[in-house]
Amino acid sequence: MPWDEIAGQERAVRLMRRALARNQLHHAYLLVGPEGVGKELFARLAAQAANCEAGEADARPCGVCGACAAILRGTFPDVFWTRPQSELVKRGLVNKGDLENTPSREIRVDEVRQLARRLAFSLVRGRRKIAIIAPAETLNERAQNALLKTLEEPPPDTTFFLITSQPDELLPTVRSRCARLMLAPLAQELIAAQLQKRGVAALEAQAKAESADGSxxxxxxxxxxxxSRRSELAARIEAALAAPDERDALDLAEGLAERDTAAELIEVLRERARTTLVSIAHEGGGRDAAPLLREYDLCGEVAAALERNGNPRLQLERVLLGARAIRSRSRPTTSSAQASTGAVHGR
Ligand SMILES: [Zn+2]
Structure with a gap:
């Protein structure tokens, strides 16, 4: 059953199927979500549902009719994928030798104009033209402005899917022309189950799911x-954060100050905050999410600072000491007497 191919995106799938069943598709959707959660699959399933020849109920594509099969192969005349050249080469869709220059990592204005020209024709075989741009943040500024013109005067019977993990890289004018559909990071259990379905052993599946950033x-x-590198790193981070004084955290920062390792440490810490947040959201149980959110946000800020060429050691100290402070503030105190004794000893 085609919609079952996509896991963990029940809300977005429900919204899309309702729009399809009522024949009320928007002219353009911004499909937003982290890498690897099924955005392209989602767009392909929507294209199949919009053009399936079997006529099943509830916008369910059959997956086997001529239209569904051609869309899966990428040969359906009313479904258009636009990707940067570098991505086409990577996927073996274009031969590097056939290009005059190095394959571009951007989607350029000519490619958008070509898409607009093709969309101006009437339907060839299907019921709706679907234009999928992936990833949309690779559209350069001129290309985005050209796309904007098309979005402002959309060709008939056409729906755009702009796929992105970085919506802020798109011009606000482009974003505002699209209905936003969020695809969620996947819960660990779901990733583990999907890995096991693909033959990965249970323990390994669990460990990979824990480190996969919801992707x-x-x-x-x-x-x-x-x-194994990441789980070792995670153990060292937790030990440094739980240590009685700051020395361990400072030592860890000094030891890992090489840039790649610094980025990885921040990622591991952020991932742990994120997965705990996801499990709190799934399980409920009254646990306070605020400190975890602060820790998650702190990791994001520090990662951005590091990327802007921040000093790795200072950024590592900032994130580790910051996380220690957040955790010590949120640690439950058993009684106020004990808390005040602790404070006296601490000064
Ligand atoms: Zn079909």
Whole structure:
């Protein structure tokens, strides 16, 4: 059953199927979500549902009719994928030797104009033209402005899907022309289950799911080495955060100040905050999410600072000491007497 191919996106799937069943598709959707959660699959399933020849109820594509099969192969004349050249080469859709220059990592204005020209024709075979731009943040500024013109005067019977993990990279004018559909990061249990479905052993599946940042694609490509490096790193971070004084955290920052490792430490810490947040959201149980959110946000800020060429050691100290402070403030105190004794000893 095609919609079952996509896991963990019940809300977005429900919204899309309702729009399809009522024949009320928007002219353009911004499909937003982290890498590897099924955004392209979602767009392909929507294209199949919009053009399936079997006529099943509830916008359910049959997956086997001529239209569904051609859309899966990428040969359906009313479904258009636009990707940067570098991505086409990577997927083996274009031969590097056939290009005059190095394959571009951007989607350029010519490519958007070509898409607009093709969309101006009437339907060839299906019921709705679907234009999928992936990833949309690779549209350069001129290309975005050209796309904006098309979005402002949309061709008839056409729906755009702009796929992105970085919506802020798009011009506000482009974003505001699109209905936003959020695809959620995947829960760990779901990633683990999907890995097991693909033949990964249960323990390994669980470990990969824990390090995958909510991305099934990431979990699938994770190697055993990477996995053990990350779990070792996670253990060192937790030990430094739980240590009685700050020395361990400062030592860890100094030891890992090389840039790649610094980024990885922040990612591991952020991932742990994120997965705990997801499990709180799934399980409920009254646990306070605010400190975890602060820790998650702190990791995001520090990662951004590091990317802007911040000093790795200072940024590591900032994130580790910051996380220690957040955790010590949120640690439950058993009684006020004990808390005040602790404070006296601490000064
Ligand atoms: Zn079909």
């Amino acid at each position: 099934l694609a990431r979990a699938l490509e994770m190697s055993a080495e990477e996995l």
